[in-house]
Amino acid sequence: MKQAEGALVRLLGVTRRRRFDILSLKAFPAAEAGFYDVQMTVRADRSGSSFVRQIEKLVEVSDVEVIELTDPAETARAAHSGT
Amino acid sequence: MKGAEFLVKALEREGVEIIFGYPGGAIMPVYDALLDSKIRHILVRHEQAAALAADGYARATGKVGVCMATSGPGATNLVTGIANAYMDSVPMVAITGQVPTHLMGTDAFQEVDIFGITLPVVKHSFLVQTSEELPRVVHEAFQIARSGRPGPVLIDLPKNVAAGSADFAYHDNEFDEHPPVPHAGSLAQAAELINASRRPIVYAGGGVGMACAVDEFREFIERTRIPVVSTLKGLGAIPTEHELFLGMMGMHGTKAANYAVQACDLLICVGARFDDRATGKLSGFAPHAKVVHMDVDPSEIGKLRHADAPVAGNLRWALVALARDLEITAWQRHCLALKESHAWNYDAPGPGVYAPFFLKRLSQLAGKNVIVACDVGQHQMWVAQHFDFCRPEQHLSSGGLGTMGFGLPAAIGAQLACPDSCVINVSGDGSMMMNLQELATLRRYDLPVKIVLFDNRALGMVRQWQELFHSRRYSEVDLSDNPDFVQVAESMRIPAIRVEQQKDVEWSVRRLLSEPGPVLAHVLIHQEANVWPIVGPGMTNSEMLDEVPS
Numbered sequence: 001m002k003q004a005e006g007a008l009v010r011l012l013g014v015t016r017r018r019r020f021d022i023l024s025l026k027a028f029p030a031a032e033a034g035f036y037d038v039q040m041t042v043r044a045d046r047s048g049s050s051f052v053r054q055i056e057k058l059v060e061v062s063d064v065e066v067i068e069l070t071d072p073a074e075t076a077r078a079a080h081s082g083t
Numbered sequence: 084m085k086g087a088e089f090l091v092k093a094l095e096r097e098g099v100e101i102i103f104g105y106p107g108g109a110i111m112p113v114y115d116a117l118l119d120s121k122i123r124h125i126l127v128r129h130e131q132a133a134a135l136a137a138d139g140y141a142r143a144t145g146k147v148g149v150c151m152a153t154s155g156p157g158a159t160n161l162v163t164g165i166a167n168a169y170m171d172s173v174p175m176v177a178i179t180g181q182v183p184t185h186l187m188g189t190d191a192f193q194e195v196d197i198f199g200i201t202l203p204v205v206k207h208s209f210l211v212q213t214s215e216e217l218p219r220v221v222h223e224a225f226q227i228a229r230s231g232r233p234g235p236v237l238i239d240l241p242k243n244v245a246a247g248s249a250d251f252a253y254h255d256n257e258f259d260e261h262p263p264v265p266h267a268g269s270l271a272q273a274a275e276l277i278n279a280s281r282r283p284i285v286y287a288g289g290g291v292g293m294a295c296a297v298d299e300f301r302e303f304i305e306r307t308r309i310p311v312v313s314t315l316k317g318l319g320a321i322p323t324e325h326e327l328f329l330g331m332m333g334m335h336g337t338k339a340a341n342y343a344v345q346a347c348d349l350l351i352c353v354g355a356r357f358d359d360r361a362t363g364k365l366s367g368f369a370p371h372a373k374v375v376h377m378d379v380d381p382s383e384i385g386k387l388r389h390a391d392a393p394v395a396g397n398l399r400w401a402l403v404a405l406a407r408d409l410e411i412t413a414w415q416r417h418c419l420a421l422k423e424s425h426a427w428n429y430d431a432p433g434p435g436v437y438a439p440f441f442l443k444r445l446s447q448l449a450g451k452n453v454i455v456a457c458d459v460g461q462h463q464m465w466v467a468q469h470f471d472f473c474r475p476e477q478h479l480s481s482g483g484l485g486t487m488g489f490g491l492p493a494a495i496g497a498q499l500a501c502p503d504s505c506v507i508n509v510s511g512d513g514s515m516m517m518n519l520q521e522l523a524t525l526r527r528y529d530l531p532v533k534i535v536l537f538d539n540r541a542l543g544m545v546r547q548w549q550e551l552f553h554s555r556r557y558s559e560v561d562l563s564d565n566p567d568f569v570q571v572a573e574s575m576r577i578p579a580i581r582v583e584q585q586k587d588v589e590w591s592v593r594r595l596l597s598e599p600g601p602v603l604a605h606v607l608i609h610q611e612a613n614v615w616p617i618v619g620p621g622m623t624n625s626e627m628l629d630e631v632p633s
Contacts (some may be wrong), residue, residue, distance in 0.1 A: 004200055005210045013202045053382035059207045059227060 290354015
């Protein structure tokens, strides 16, 4: 994400507002000048994919990569359907 | 050129014709520059009204509404209006003065971190730290405000940046503001579900109007002949008098709309977000239905209800692609029968004014070139139930935030946006007191807004909830010490009439509509008038109450 005024605070604010707990957070200058790389681990009882879509809406965010996603909603659906 | 001068010229270049605002120390350089601009500044009497008026202007036109205030309390007074625009996805640019950069962070006079305060309630925000940033910031602010899912953008402008000089050049980046075309696979999925459905319902939200997709939406309905329900903000996506329109759905929706949705096998959600006012108890909402969800904002799809066919992107494109002939005659007949059997009854229960009848009569006599700006409460729901709308931009109602005090400033914004329209502010005694000072703004600019003030001497909606769900334990809802609203209006040189009896509805509505300038009708209604039907907390939309439980 861009190194713009308030960018990191905005990202953390969305995370909190959407009721995701931050388990770990690293932010450091990216290879591309003027950008951060942010690595964040979050947890919630909600769909992780919906959280990703909220983050992607932020103007400063240029790309979101999900390293690992354990989605409780999708896990519950899979259990219910027997798959 | 000074930063303030450039800002004003950049606003002109963005097509801004009106700014709603209130001056102060930190924003003074901009007010100085405004004197040399063709932009018209509307001076309100409270900054909250500036933001709400900009909101009303934007809702009525689809253009970006602009409001401005000084730092500190001026900026914080904008926050409710900014949040209101955020919740209803209204395009707005809010400009706040800020203390000089060398004083920021020192608790200076009238310094607040408005950038930080508004982070959760803006689509984006900028703190302009150098003059060189101004051209890019102004241009980007407007692009962000109006593109995709619209929303408010804050520009916080330190005084030294506004007062400082630089060589400015307008910023013209290439920014594709058109929403992306929906994925072909998603459209194919949606088409399959529509073709297979036997009991489809279209659930239309505010997104139809905001996407300028009303024409495509109506063609979709005329082609498919699928019955339609709407949210509060979706009213007017199809004319409310259309035979296929079943009414608003949800907490105070029509019985026909709610029963139809609960029975449908396919819910086609167009520009709506499954808000709790619309769905009732979510787990019991449309229990038999698969869902096609069309929205420009992918984050809304699947947020509250799983979408069997998610269609993200350009709504106009999607509606054209999915329009088709269907054979659902039996279902259409069923829905129309529901509509007929649950039609409204306008018999007044006594000699006093029956608000639904008043609004129905007002709707019939006001004509098609009308805009209604509501406040929040029982009267708001009665407008949604009983006033007819031809287009979504005719109905200005604070949906997501439910801001009391919205109506009068929004009416001011709408009247300035649409000077040839009949603009009506429908309000209640609770809401009217929240921005009462704006009657002075109405008079100052001779805006011919017609105000209907339903006065039940109570905070009506809260009183109704305490009656129904808190065992009649009434807490802080007594407004029997209201001022005489006729005298208040007349003190501001606005003519006013009082309406107390049902037999006075006809002449008073005609009097209201024939007044050439602003006018207020103080309409007394029964203190215990309730909005029916109502879906109570934790109930599904099938469980509507239409009388007080014994």
